[in-house]
Amino acid sequence: MLRHQTPAGATDCHMHIYGPATRYPVAPTNPSPVPFASDLAAYRAVKERLGLGRTVVVQPTAYGLDNACTMDAVAALGLEAARAVVAVTAETPMAELRRLHALGARGARAFMLKGGPVPWEGLPALAAHVAPLGWHVQLQFDGGEMEARAPLIASLPCDVVIDHIGRFHDPVPPSAPPMRALLRLLESGRVWVKASSPYGVSRSGPPDYADVSAIARAIIAAAPGRVVWGSNWPHPNAPEPKPDVEPLLDLLADWAPDDATRRAILADNAARLYDFGV
Incomplete structure (x- = not known):
């Protein structure tokens, strides 16, 4: 059982849905096993268990x-x-971006690890392409590169979600230079961070x-x-046994001890970023 009740409008801002390969073919660039059983029905049970109102x-x-x-x-889901945060490139026709926007897309994923379709040098063009729609670019990369990547991130013409x-593939203390670079990006008011997947790199x-x-x-x-x-x-790259979702949400109470901050992180911030309305 969760230690704290989730607020109205609580949002899961990072999860994935999979489906049968006969209906949704797996891309040849896919780098890892596909958890086909992690479908919408399975996620609905997770959503109910956590008391979540919204999903990205x-x-x-x-x-x-x-x-x-x-x-x-x-x-x-409605x-x-x-x-949604979708995978597009600078070559994706604007008509397709508008179609995706009407269906609920609000961001473009830039996965800078194995299997991602957009390289670092293509990031400015992607950001410029989606910025007119008010979208953000969602970035996933090794935070150890933060100092080197920060000038490019700061120059992008749209919000960026890290x-x-x-x-940080090698977790660093908060005083380390890569963390200081991230905190400076946050000061810009155009960079966001997802509090997710602590298990992915923890030593x-x-x-x-x-x-x-x-x-x-x-x-x-x-x-x-x-x-x-x-x-x-469904924690696609984590080894078995997969992390349990309730302790992961409970961790937020350790990171943000006061109710107002947790409510902002779970509901209000997400409503602004993903255009749910506040």
């Missing part, structure tokens, strides 16, 4: 640039309760993921209005 479906690397599974999930608490491990939790607390203390939460369900 993030396009998984499994499907490359084919956003059909993601957008079908948004349609099934626009009042769901949005995945997974910065995803100290569960239940509290102390090394990554220190990073999360520093980010939330510095910019509580620029942080959103995500479950990263």
Whole structure:
């Protein structure tokens, strides 16, 4: 059972939906096994268990640039309760971007690890392409590169959402130069961070993921209005047994001890970022 009740409008801002390969073909660029059983029915049970009102479906690397599974999930959940972050490129026709926007897309995923379709040098063109729609670019990369990548990130003509608490593959103390670079980006008012997947890079491990939790607390203390939460369900790259969703949500109480900050992270910030209405 959760330690704290989730507020009205609580939003899972990072999760993935999969479906049968006969309907949603896996891209040849897919880098990892596909959890086909992690479909919409399975996620609805997670959503109910956590008391979540809203969901942001993030396009998984499994499907490359084919956003059909993601957008079908948004349609099934309903626009009042769901949005999408999709995979597109600077060459995606504007008519297609507008179609996706009408169906609930509000961001373009830029996965800068194996399997991602947009390289770093293509990021400015992608950001310029989606900026007129008010979209953000969602970035996932090794946070150890933060100092080197920060000037490019700061120059982009749209908001930027950085995945997974910065995803420092070698977790660093909050005073380390890569963390200072991230905090400076947050000061710009155009960069956000997802409080998600602490297990992905933690060396100290569960239940509290102390090394990554220190990073999360520093980010939330510095910019509580620029942080959103995500479950990263179904934890596609985590080894078995997969993390349990309830302790992951409970961790937010350790990172943000006061109710007002948790409410902002779970509901208010997400409503602004994903255009749910406040």
